[in-house]
Amino acid sequence: MAELPRAAFWPDRTVRLAARVLPAGANRDRYEREFLSELFGMSRGQQTRYAIGVLSRSWTLRVAVRHAATSPAPGLDTTSPAPRIPILCRLHIRHRWATAIAEDGGRYQRCLGCGKDRTEVDSNNFGGKVLGAGLAQIGGAGGMGSGGGFS
Amino acid sequence: MTIPTQLVLHALLADPEQEMYGIEIGQAAGLPSGTVHPMLARLEGSGWLESRWEDIDPRREGRPARRYYRLTPTGVQLAHEALARSAHGHRLFPALRPAGGPA
Numbered sequence: 001m002a003e004l005p006r007a008a009f010w011p012d013r014t015v016r017l018a019a020r021v022l023p024a025g026a027n028r029d030r031y032e033r034e035f036l037s038e039l040f041g042m043s044r045g046q047q048t049r050y051a052i053g054v055l056s057r058s059w060t061l062r063v064a065v066r067h068a069a070t071s072p073a074p075g076l077d078t079t080s081p082a083p084r085i086p087i088l089c090r091l092h093i094r095h096r097w098a099t100a101i102a103e104d105g106g107r108y109q110r111c112l113g114c115g116k117d118r119t120e121v122d123s124n125n126f127g128g129k130v131l132g133a134g135l136a137q138i139g140g141a142g143g144m145g146s147g148g149g150f151s
Numbered sequence: 152m153t154i155p156t157q158l159v160l161h162a163l164l165a166d167p168e169q170e171m172y173g174i175e176i177g178q179a180a181g182l183p184s185g186t187v188h189p190m191l192a193r194l195e196g197s198g199w200l201e202s203r204w205e206d207i208d209p210r211r212e213g214r215p216a217r218r219y220y221r222l223t224p225t226g227v228q229l230a231h232e233a234l235a236r237s238a239h240g241h242r243l244f245p246a247l248r249p250a251g252g253p254a
Contacts, residue, residue, distance in 0.1 A: 030218075031188070037215040038174050038185075046184065050174070053185025064189040068196020102153040104190045 007039035007047060014051035015039065018058035027065050060105030089114035152237045155182055159190050160230045163200075163220070167227045170219035172205075191220055199226030 007015075019032035035054050039047050088094040095111035097118055102108060109118035162179035163171070171179065177187040194200040201223050205216040222230060 033215065034173065034188075034218040035185075037217045038172065040214040042174075049183075050185040053183050054188065055185075057186050057189050060189040061192060064192040064196070068192055102156070104153055104155050104193070106153055106155070108153075 007036060008044050011039055011044075011047035011051035012036065015054050018051070018055040018061075021058040021062050022065060023062065031061065031065075057105070063101075063105060086113040089116070152233055155180070155186075156190050156194075157234060157237055158182060159187055159194075160234055163222050164227065164230055164234075167222045170203075170221045172217040172219050176220065194226070195220070198223060199229055201226075 015035035016032060019028050019035060022028040022031055035051075039050065042050060089111060095116060095118075096113050097109045098112050099107055100110045110116065111118070158180035159176060159182070162176055165179065173187055173191065174184065176191065177184060180187065191200060191202075195202055199222060200220050202218050202220045205219055207216050209215050
């Protein structure tokens with residue numbers, strides 16, 4: 001069978017660098033091998049885009065790998081009953097926005113009171129505490145900066 | 152559940168019995184190249200996905216073995232449930248969602 005195009009030098013080095021972000025050990029070895037294997041068969045431009053994509057997500061992957069064993073599966077509800085929705089949230093008078101980290105590393109804002117996701121995130125105006133992926137913490141009111149808690 | 156994760160699950164649920172490697176999953180989900188691995192890692196760590204190395208002879212094939220992913224039986228069920236909840240509670244495309252609070 002004809003050999004597929006090999007990985008170009010810089011994409012090869014880039015994905016190896018991305019793998020170095022991961023904790024040393026089996027995971028780093030596995031992902032380095034996985035990234036390199038996926039470079040084969042792509043054009044140079046595709047390899048470059050792939051390598052940049054991998055490198056841009058390397059820290060997120062590190063977080064995901066380290067938390068994979070302890071974080072709840074995405075989308076799963078806890079067994080505890082849903083808490084009462086505060087009246088201010090119900091009436092859309094005031095939400096307590098806090099920054100949350102999604103399972104893919106993306107940031108978004110969620111109301112600590114009712115769980116409503118804010119549709120736009122002002123990267124310069126995170127309010128309240130930063131929440132860990134899948135975990136909610138009781139934080140301060142979302143009145144910090146101009147990203148205040150109004151719905 | 153974020154939109155990219157939903158897209159990945161949709162791609163995997165298109166044929167739950169089929170194994171796909173990272174690039175294939177990203178292309179099927181319509182996500183930028185090389186960006187799906189964190190989501191795959193979390194899903195795998197939570198037991199929704201299982202993965203394995205391709206069983207080939209690299210010298211004969213002329214390329215290294217790839218890492219293939221597939222939903223576990225539990226993952227198929229949980230993925231359907233999660234996507235159903237997301238569809239019920241939220242619109243799939245953020246551009247169609249009503250504007251939130253003041254900036």
